[in-house]
Amino acid sequence: MTATEGRAATALADAIEARDAAAFVHVGDRSDAALRYLAGPALPDRPSAFLLSATGERLLCPPPGAASAARAVFDGTVVSADSVDGSAPGERAAAVLAERDVVGTVLTTATIPHAAALYLDRAGYEVASTDALDEARALKTAGEIERLRSVQTAATAGIARAEALLAGADRGDDGETLVHADDVLTTGVLRRAVNAALARAGVDPAGNTLIASGAAWSDPAFGSDDPIRAGDPVLVDLAPRDAAGYHGRLARTFVVDTDGGWDRRAHLAVTRAREAGLAELETGTSASRVHEETAAEVIAYGFDTVGEARTDGTRALGHGVGLARREAPWLSGSGELEPGHVVALVPTVFDQEENGGVRIADLAVVTADGYDLLAEYATSLSPTVE
């Protein structure tokens, strides 16, 4: 059992006891963050069921044909699909519980597929959801922190690649559009170069690479390809993922030949907001206070705060990071920070009408008396190369 699997089992055993329940069940495929936390990243593609009994037995019901693959990576009991009735993982989970004469309440995550919960319900179990797993996931083990540090360090290679391309760019014939090695520098060109740098550093861009220029903060899902102009803020916002599924979060904004106006003021605001937010990161601080202090600094510079681009209003300027790109602790929440919480601070100023957006994002782990940045990268607005 790995450290995370042990932490999950302990938290769920406590929840089972506190709720007088008989077992915990979750169903997910290999991309599911909860299942990865419970049973490791190398599970079969198709959905498996994970069970924890009140007596502490950890069981996995993998899909048909995948039992020996599951045994190679899971050290609890693997129940082959051939040895138990049921065509779906939830149905097999219910059959396994019945075989062991388990009766009563079964705890699940809130995200267990409805079909799986129905099988448990029809087999006579009362299904009740628990957030014990989300709370356990928020507190990272030393191994998880090292993984997150390593992903975040790889993310700096992506930012560095973007900064080098921008620092080496010249104005084209129109005097505005940037060119690099005689090619027009577009958001698409920059995104491909950044993603290749992330891949060479051993992490996956994971579809999260946002390269935005000027007022067009278009969604990465659209794969924009707009020419980048001198004087426009260029956002490079990365959340790559490592082989086990852990995410980074690192964002910087650059302007080639800034005129020292709006974008410099906005950059100063988010830089100060970052410092204000980081100063709040310590054990015992309320999570929402981190957001409030970050937001207050942005507002003090005369800007509205937006947690992410194109939203309706104020949102938390940060979030927890781990097997999910965003997870607990939530900076809008009422909880207190604890050692092992890993938090992305994402101060952002956004002017959709004219100037575009400026954002700086970093990842830090909360320690007993402060925080530890998981990777360092300068916050200068003008791109420079050593």
Place this chain on the structure above:
Amino acid sequence: MTATEGRAATALADAIEARDAAAFVHVGDRSDAALRYLAGPALPDRPSAFLLSATGERLLCPPPGAASAARAVFDGTVVSADSVDGSAPGERAAAVLAERDVVGTVLTTATIPHAAALYLDRAGYEVASTDALDEARALKTAGEIERLRSVQTAATAGIARAEALLAGADRGDDGETLVHADDVLTTGVLRRAVNAALARAGVDPAGNTLIASGAAWSDPAFGSDDPIRAGDPVLVDLAPRDAAGYHGRLARTFVVDTDGGWDRRAHLAVTRAREAGLAELETGTSASRVHEETAAEVIAYGFDTVGEARTDGTRALGHGVGLARREAPWLSGSGELEPGHVVALVPTVFDQEENGGVRIADLAVVTADGYDLLAEYATSLSPTVE
């Protein structure tokens, strides 16, 4: 409404009518394939609810603060979280239905989170699941086929990069381990180079890049880094993803300095199996027949068939591909192939004890009178460069 959104709405309207239901509801986040199909790829990170009423109205309930972002990408009705009761997307979906005086049965996907279905159930709706959406997704539109063709073409750049590195490798001092430009060529080095090539070609490796050498077909989730030896089969198995979420599937196996023994026989078997499977791809063929003919050829060469490495027995040697890495049509299923089905054929021979594995995988769309490969790449066992 895009072509896929229209196809989804039509299929679900038919299902609502056939089941005498009142609405369809699904809940998912931006990484959820079903929600991407229903409402596009550029949705907010946090979960949204999608609703289709019996009268044909398409509604989206995005998370708090994300209504204007949702309006920019969704052309149905966007219900702001501020304008409806509920702290969770399922709760807001139930409130929207109640506001519209909808009563009766609500159809959902099987994968809707249990918590969301419970909100509908508690609001008095009978929740019943439908596979109409999965069936609609299996039949690709012309636009989807172009996206898949484009991802699959990008995947050839990944295979080409691996082939070039292997073709340019020499034996090191031990006479076995391959070196390239004085560095030991490991599975990790190859995976990073392949992933960088995929990123430069504009697609995301998506954590699916399996580089395996010899008998150690270790899971990509572990990020193996084993030296590659002359004479060992090297599997390069890719399933990259484009910005909208569509996947490719392309695999080739190379051997540097093959001795012409086991690996050549295995490679001949999977090459012939690929041809046999492709020959079955046409409208009206039963999906399971494609698997059976592919498997029969592998067996005719004296090998056991395995659909994927390290499984307990025979599995379908292929699957549908789209917004999910694997989706309908399932080659184990009883259905018939139809024009627009996109199928990955994945003939594989695997000897876990000694030799390792040999696999070739390609992606094809079923047409009225046959198939169309979505990208071409030679199937030679010995790596060569032009």
